[in-house]
Amino acid sequence: MSTGDLFDQNDLPEMIQLQDGGCLTVQSNFLSAEHAENLRQALHQELAWRQDYISMYGLEVKIPRLQAWYGEHDAQYTYSGLTLQPEPFPEHLAELKKAIEYFCQQQLPPPPKPRSSALTEGFNSVLCNLYRDEHDSVSWHSDDEAELGINPVIASFSLGETRLFQLQHKRDKKQKLGLQLGHNTLLIMSGTTQHHWRHQIPKSRVACAPRINLTFRFIRA
Numbered sequence: 001m002s003t004g005d006l007f008d009q010n011d012l013p014e015m016i017q018l019q020d021g022g023c024l025t026v027q028s029n030f031l032s033a034e035h036a037e038n039l040r041q042a043l044h045q046e047l048a049w050r051q052d053y054i055s056m057y058g059l060e061v062k063i064p065r066l067q068a069w070y071g072e073h074d075a076q077y078t079y080s081g082l083t084l085q086p087e088p089f090p091e092h093l094a095e096l097k098k099a100i101e102y103f104c105q106q107q108l109p110p111p112p113k114p115r116s117s118a119l120t121e122g123f124n125s126v127l128c129n130l131y132r133d134e135h136d137s138v139s140w141h142s143d144d145e146a147e148l149g150i151n152p153v154i155a156s157f158s159l160g161e162t163r164l165f166q167l168q169h170k171r172d173k174k175q176k177l178g179l180q181l182g183h184n185t186l187l188i189m190s191g192t193t194q195h196h197w198r199h200q201i202p203k204s205r206v207a208c209a210p211r212i213n214l215t216f217r218f219i220r221a
């Protein structure tokens with residue numbers, strides 16, 4: 001399939017400039033409706049979803065969602081004491097990765113100088129999250145692990161249930177932003193977003209169907 005077949009080019013991306021040089025680019029209807037629905041079903045059924053644990057205060061705690069991790073062999077990822085060993089990219093994720101890289105080349109603003117971090121080599125890993133229902137969540141964090149480098153470009157693609165994605169400035173905590181990330185929405189976080197802002201998917205008070213989120217990253221060896 002060519003990259004062109006994947007796109008639904010009807011909607012224009014929205015750009016949101018954040019305080020202190022963060023940047024969000026949001027593209028709704030990123031894939032054609034049929035492709036997005038097929039992908040949602042395939043990923044839900046076929047990915048190697050697993051329950052991971054993190055250590056908190058010396059205790060092993062279940063993280064409130066299922067995860068899967070794919071990447072090139074040297075793209076190891078560690079957070080909260082948990083090291084994820086990548087499985088090779090399945091075909092459909094490799095195809096999606098290419099489409100997202102193409103979108104980034106076309107649509108992202110130039111990286112901030114002097115601490116620039118452009119997406120020259122593309123992404124080499126993807127962290128997949130499955131939020132089974134309204135009880136699943138990811139708490140406040142930044143994607144700022146050392147292996148991601150300074151000012152990384154993080155591409156987040158959502159399928160399934162719409163969930164609220166919140167951002168908060170780290171220093172100026174009154175600066176908050178909420179985006180409803182719906183099915184087939186691509187969100188790119190770039191510039192200084194990870195340096196100055198944190199983000200979360202809170203638990204919901206209303207019932208939620210499953211949601212899949214894929215965050216494509218470039219991990220330095």
Ligand SMILES: O=C(O)CCC(=O)C(=O)O
Nearest residue numbers: 127129138165201213215
């Ligand atoms: O599910 C989302 O939209 C965000 C996931 C996330 O922040 C992460 O995997 O680092």
Ligand SMILES: [Fe+2]
Nearest residue numbers: 141142143199
């Ligand atoms: Fe994140």
